[in-house]
Amino acid sequence: MSFTYRHARPAVTVDCVVFGLDDELLKVLLIQRDREPFAGRWALPGGFVEAEETLAQAAQRELTEETGVAKVYLEQLASFGDPGRDPRDRVITVAYYGLVRRLDHAPRAASDARAVGWFPASRCPPLAFDHGEIVALARRRLQARLREQPVGFELLPRKFTLSQIQGVYEAVLGRPLDKRNFRRKLLATGVLRELAETQLGVAHRAARLYQFDAREYRARVKQGFHFEV
Amino acid sequence: MSFTYRHARPAVTVDCVVFGLDDELLKVLLIQRDREPFAGRWALPGGFVEAEETLAQAAQRELTEETGVAKVYLEQLASFGDPGRDPRDRVITVAYYGLVRRLDHAPRAASDARAVGWFPASRCPPLAFDHGEIVALARRRLQARLREQPVGFELLPRKFTLSQIQGVYEAVLGRPLDKRNFRRKLLATGVLRELAETQLGVAHRAARLYQFDAREYRARVKQGFHFEV
DNA sequence: ACCCCTTCGTGTCCAAACAACACCAAGGCT
DNA sequence: AGCCTTGGTGTTGTTTGGACACGAAGGGGT
Numbered sequence: 448m449s450f451t452y453r454h455a456r457p458a459v460t461v462d463c464v465v466f467g468l469d470d471e472l473l474k475v476l477l478i479q480r481d482r483e484p485f486a487g488r489w490a491l492p493g494g495f496v497e498a499e500e501t502l503a504q505a506a507q508r509e510l511t512e513e514t515g516v517a518k519v520y521l522e523q524l525a526s527f528g529d530p531g532r533d534p535r536d537r538v539i540t541v542a543y544y545g546l547v548r549r550l551d552h553a554p555r556a557a558s559d560a561r562a563v564g565w566f567p568a569s570r571c572p573p574l575a576f577d578h579g580e581i582v583a584l585a586r587r588r589l590q591a592r593l594r595e596q597p598v599g600f601e602l603l604p605r606k607f608t609l610s611q612i613q614g615v616y617e618a619v620l621g622r623p624l625d626k627r628n629f630r631r632k633l634l635a636t637g638v639l640r641e642l643a644e645t646q647l648g649v650a651h652r653a654a655r656l657y658q659f660d661a662r663e664y665r666a667r668v669k670q671g672f673h674f675e676v
Numbered sequence: 677m678s679f680t681y682r683h684a685r686p687a688v689t690v691d692c693v694v695f696g697l698d699d700e701l702l703k704v705l706l707i708q709r710d711r712e713p714f715a716g717r718w719a720l721p722g723g724f725v726e727a728e729e730t731l732a733q734a735a736q737r738e739l740t741e742e743t744g745v746a747k748v749y750l751e752q753l754a755s756f757g758d759p760g761r762d763p764r765d766r767v768i769t770v771a772y773y774g775l776v777r778r779l780d781h782a783p784r785a786a787s788d789a790r791a792v793g794w795f796p797a798s799r800c801p802p803l804a805f806d807h808g809e810i811v812a813l814a815r816r817r818l819q820a821r822l823r824e825q826p827v828g829f830e831l832l833p834r835k836f837t838l839s840q841i842q843g844v845y846e847a848v849l850g851r852p853l854d855k856r857n858f859r860r861k862l863l864a865t866g867v868l869r870e871l872a873e874t875q876l877g878v879a880h881r882a883a884r885l886y887q888f889d890a891r892e893y894r895a896r897v898k899q900g901f902h903f904e905v
Numbered sequence: 906a907c908c909c910c911t912t913c914g915t916g917t918c919c920a921a922a923c924a925a926c927a928c929c930a931a932g933g934c935t
Numbered sequence: 936a937g938c939c940t941t942g943g944t945g946t947t948g949t950t951t952g953g954a955c956a957c958g959a960a961g962g963g964g965t
Contacts (some may be wrong), residue, residue: 454724456685495683502757526755526770529730541755651940652931880911881960
């Protein structure tokens with residue numbers, strides 16, 4: 448029997464919630480839709496899954512097609528499939544969230560995006576479909592992940608100061624942290640490599656630069672180490 | 677333009693990883709498939725999403741249709757959609773995981789299940805599709821959830837002893853816990869109501885019964901309380 | 906009636922982790 | 936030279952976490 452075909456098939460899409468940091472403010476990358484439904488509305492970059500790609504590949508591809516942002520750290524968030532979430536038809540979307548170093552990427556609108564922009568994560572414009580809900584979930588997930596996985600570094604340049612990484616945590620968690628306690632705890636994880644360099648071109652004492660040591664991190668994880676801040 | 681129809685549509689299914697407890701051993705509810713592909717193989721209960729139901733509803737429905745197990749605590753786990761995970765066709769599945777009080781349910785095979793059975797979570801038979809991978813992820817998620825959300829009670833009768841709930845934690849986490857420390861920590865959360873009753877019909881000193889106080893839990897959460905064991 | 910066996914229920918101490926807290930140093934700018 | 940900004944550093948008191956042992960209760964068996 449053609450069991451496979453007995454059911455009306457929903458369309459399947461992927462959507463990406465991409466976070467970036469800007470002046471210590473957490474922002475989300477959005478596109479302005481060029482087509483109905485919701486033409487002119489801001490929305491998450493995303494689109495239909497093609498036949499021969501994985502879900503994660505589809506997310507990367509759609510993100511790049513619509514915004515020019517490529518090679519991003521992406522992780523699956525959740526799927527949304529309420530009937531009626533898309534007025535056209537039954538559409539089930541698999542949402543991903545990701546983090547980028549904003550300066551490494553210059554988003555440009557393409558594909559069916561009329562424009563691209565960064566918006567404060569806590570104050571997005573009204574979004575198309577149920578994308579507002581997806582962004583809200585992504586923020587909560589990010590907050591939880593940040594404390595248990597070394598993902599905060601993805602928002603910073605490869606070399607960063609301790610003050611910068613503290614800024615990341617404060618921006619995402621939304622509360623100030625104690626400088627001394629934060630440094631002690633983060634350095635105690637042993638996954639930061641202290642560099643010989645310091646900042647350049649700042650109008651005050653230059654801070655030491657650090658780098659996340661992914662190799663060391665993986666080695667420690669293998670031995671049961673659990674990152675936590 | 678019929679943008680909606682430009683893409684070959686994958687089929688969308690839901691699958692359920694239902695955990696239950698049995699003699700302090702964590703088990704998973706599986707069905708034996710009656711049809712190709714993988715006829716005769718054990719697999720997760722699940723099936724195609726219908727047009728007018730949410731994903732969560734589809735999960736509950738399929739679970740009940742195939743195993744008779746109804747009204748289960750279910751939570752979305754993740755989606756799996758690699759091309760080739762189903763030999764028939766492109767199939768994307770949204771996986772859910774859930775917890776049941778085993779004594780409240782007497783599974784019976786139905787629909788396209790030839791048989792139903794409970795298997796130790798750490799020693800399942802070879803499973804159809806990528807279901808082994810899904811079970812593995814569900815176990816990891818359950819371990820994490822158990823420590824941060826009061827979900828362990830879902831595996832026990834409504835009234836339980838402290839030794840029983842400790843057994844739940846030991847079964848899921850896979851390691852023994854100290855009785856006095858565990859009790860101190862769990863009671864300190866303040867979400868257990870101590871009942872006037874004790875166990876009946878045991879051949880030794882009867883233990884006091886407790887009940888999870890969901891109302892109190894929600895009230896505390898609203899005030900920023902974070903359950904943790 | 907007595908003993909036995911099993912499970913219940915309880916408190917202390919030490920170690921580690923955490924939170925609060927303030928001042929001098931460096932270095933560009935005017 | 937002095938100013939202004941940010942960098943970098945330790946101690947202390949409090950809280951939390953983990954190790955650890957024994958008498959009490961109560962049904963079963965003799």
